[in-house]
Amino acid sequence: MTGDSRSDGELLAGLPRQAELMGVLYERHAQAVFRYLARRAGPAAAEDLLSEVFIAALSASSRVVAHDSGSALPWLYGIALNVLRNHFRRQQGTGDVTRDLGMDWDAVDDRLDAQAERGRLRAALQDLSESDRELLLLSAWENLTHAEAAAALGISEVAARSRLHRARKRALKALQRLQGGAPANFSVVTTLYGGEKAS
């Protein structure tokens, strides 16, 4: 089944007439889409949502061509993000305006051993808008190129590059802040804020 020699582009072009081609794309990309979902929502939710992504892709497939890189993955990640947003929205009801629609932090924390690491990751990503964070993670976790990440998010490549630059800068700054040295006379204060070591 994975031996199909047609490119993603050819499969996508055929999808509007032959829905069964989505099965070939599934065999090719299900693992990667699962990892995308698992990184953001945890493995259990990811198993539940995996088929939803490909089913949603099926109904969106009349409007797609493969990314210039030839891979359908950037497009599938874009759909997976929408599926995740809906998933988190269902989970959290409608009243809460502080919800984070892109990320289940508990699931992320499960993968980091030390409490300190969790704090650092949150601090690093906290100053980012959800969209900039997604851009950073698509590049760091899914190894997408600027152009592919841009396609996944429906923005221009130039914008993706500029935003990724900004996102990395903000994230690095946040980490520097956590790790910067503290003047001695602030040791009491830094102790109070637990988890940060005074130098």
Add this chain to the structure above:
Amino acid sequence: MNRLDDLLSSAGRVPDITPDGLRNSRAALDTTIAASTMRQSATSGPDRKPASRWHGGLLSGWRGKTFVGVTAVAAAAVAFVAVSAAPAPHPATPAAGSSAKSTVKAPAKAPAKPKPAFRVGFSAPTSNATAAQLLDEAATAAGSQQGWPNASYWYTESEDTSLLTGKSGYSANWSDRHGNGVTAWGSAPIPEQSTSIPSSSGPPGGSKAARAIPVVGDSAPFYGYTWSQLYALPTNNTAELESDLMTTAGIHFGPKAPGVKGSWTGQEDLFELITNMLSGTPAPPALREALYKVAATIPGVTVKGTYTDPLGRTGTALQLGPMTAVIDPTTGQYLDGMMGLLPGEVNCSKVTGMCQVVDPSTGQIEKGAMASGPSSTTLITQGPATGLPKIVG
């Protein structure tokens, strides 16, 4: 690889899907495919043409940010710890009376009025000038600054200070004309003359030792522009420059998305981009002048007051949303940028890890996590460099 990438990479490790999970999802998909195939054969007609490019528009409007403004104090349930601290004196300039007092108040039985706590040193503005007037003044001054069209390398050093804890760190960047360079950080200043800096992946060194990572050239390293593009940007037409910046950075003006956590508006993004370009690129004087002029056209920028930065320099603080920039309008120098909670009284809970800040001028309260702010980034210096330091170890 650097600390950020290490952290992201360990947070990105997930197990593979189970064989059962893979089969079950495929079965669910096949059911839908079968239904869809029946529909297709019922309505089969000429080939449908795929659209030129799928455009998800996922980003449009979905801009989250960290802090959410709240209008009511909900202090009853949480014991807040009040902290008094003076703004961090710069290590090189020991301030008089540097015995900064740090008092910790035990959680009170009845957490009545949180004690006035941390206060960033804003004083009243020295004139009645509006933000736009000050930015225009800075524009004119910046236009007559020195430029370095023939520089081969660019160097920027800044100090990052947590305004809550007083902790500060230094970072420095070197870049060649192609964007290849070095980023270094440490707990002591990192001068331009540094010839070699230990690699961040090397063996542990002294606590003050700077660490460095190489920066691999990107085709447009300066916020989407190359060094030579910075010299080619339109500087005689504010609207044209603004439109170029917004296209390059993918910024859109428009209402915030409803119901989404926080949000930076397009105006706030543009304001931040301009401060970044003033503080971290070899922008020529004409471009600096034009950037200030664009900033002067952004509605909503307010004058926070006069601010003395950690280096003892005095400037005017201008705020738009989550971003405050300190500039010296008389010289056109960009001095300092602050992000995070509004400066003012800060009360933090070590139980929840959250702080709330009262803006003294408006009485508005903002909430945010302690780890993330408020913080300032002080531009210590930027200018041409003689070369790139070596990364060793």
